């Protein structure tokens with residue numbers, strides 16, 4: 001059963017003792033924290049991951065990035081997250097800057113987003 005923050009969620013667990021929704025939330029939060037701890041802003045982070053200047057980030061490029069090395073998640077978990085969040089849909093194999101920014105540097109007051117501790 002899902003163990004998200006003390007267990008008010010009773011859904012079936014999917015990964016890491018979390019249900020699908022909470023797994024997505026957990027991975028998203030970890031990725032955001034890691035990216036924000038490493039880079040000063042969305043542009044710097046995007047530029048570092050897209051270091052060859054393609055203008056987009058492929059899933060492979062993300063998985064080979066410093067962020068993926070530093071985040072306490074496996075490549076499988078990151079892939080799973082991208083899949084569940086529909087980040088890389090069929091025929092859309094790259095992450096452009098705007099989407100990247102929305103994903104990892106949303107406005108802090110965005111609905112449904114929990115306040116996060118500054119690292």
Ligand SMILES: [Zn+2]
Pocket residue numbers: 002003004009010011018019020021022
């Ligand atoms: Zn849950």
